[in-house]
Amino acid sequence: xxxxxxxxxxxxxxxxxxxxxxxxxxxxxxxxxxxxxxxxxxxxxxxxxxxxxxxxxxxxxxxxxxxxxxxxxxxxxxxxxxxxxxxxxxxxxxxxxxxxxxxxxxxxxxxx
Amino acid sequence: xxxxxxxxxxxxxxxxxxxxxxxxxxxxxxxxxxxxxxxxxxxxxxxxxxxxxxxxxxxxxxxxxxxxxxxxxxxxxxxxxxxxxxxxxxxxxxxxxxxxxxxxxxxxxxxxxxx
Numbered sequence: 001x002x003x004x005x006x007x008x009x010x011x012x013x014x015x016x017x018x019x020x021x022x023x024x025x026x027x028x029x030x031x032x033x034x035x036x037x038x039x040x041x042x043x044x045x046x047x048x049x050x051x052x053x054x055x056x057x058x059x060x061x062x063x064x065x066x067x068x069x070x071x072x073x074x075x076x077x078x079x080x081x082x083x084x085x086x087x088x089x090x091x092x093x094x095x096x097x098x099x100x101x102x103x104x105x106x107x108x109x110x111x112x
Numbered sequence: 113x114x115x116x117x118x119x120x121x122x123x124x125x126x127x128x129x130x131x132x133x134x135x136x137x138x139x140x141x142x143x144x145x146x147x148x149x150x151x152x153x154x155x156x157x158x159x160x161x162x163x164x165x166x167x168x169x170x171x172x173x174x175x176x177x178x179x180x181x182x183x184x185x186x187x188x189x190x191x192x193x194x195x196x197x198x199x200x201x202x203x204x205x206x207x208x209x210x211x212x213x214x215x216x217x218x219x220x221x222x223x224x225x226x227x
Contacts, residue, residue, distance in 0.1 A: 004154075032211065032212045034211070036216075041220075042220065043115070043116065043203070043205075043217070043218035043219050043220050043221070044155070044203070044205075044216075044218040045215070045217070045218065046215035046216065049215075051212055089154050089155075091154070093210075093211040093212060095212070096210075097211075098143070098145070098160045098167070098168060098210060098211065099157040099160070099168065099170075099211075100147075100155070100157065100211055100216065101157070102154030102155050102156070103154050104152060104153055104154050105153075105154050
């Protein structure tokens, strides 16, 4: 079945550091890939997505590229801020499916 | 846009009791989803409605679980004869299209503790 594997957390960085959160997936079809983020005290919200191979999703300085050959969708940001502290979830959805399959989440803490 | 609201925020119940949770989606969204999240895990899909029709249910949704969405507006999730293994955060989300096209908007969840 479909699954998503994220790097284990928690991750602690200093402000302005470079961020990478690894995500790999297993899927039977041609899934769309997503990063959802949960800020403290809030519900999950979509950060970015990519719907086909080699697409790059980007938002709020975050980027992730859909790599079919390595079945990966790693999240990157060049310079993190304290306000980026949150839990980040990688997810996939098979073509035609209403269901999102989530990874376990990675908690990021950014210190000033 | 007032967001997705869930009620209650927390529920503590004794094993064997029935509980019911409510979700009010964003008003113009026709799709409504229920997910369950346990500690250290990501959300797991339970069920999905398009308008009032329940179109998909996960195998995680045992016979003790039932969800409704009368008139295609709010939804309720009922768990009968609760078990300790039901302790989790229950998340509701809504959208106006498939996940490929439209982001899911999640509520803050209902945390269930079964003692």
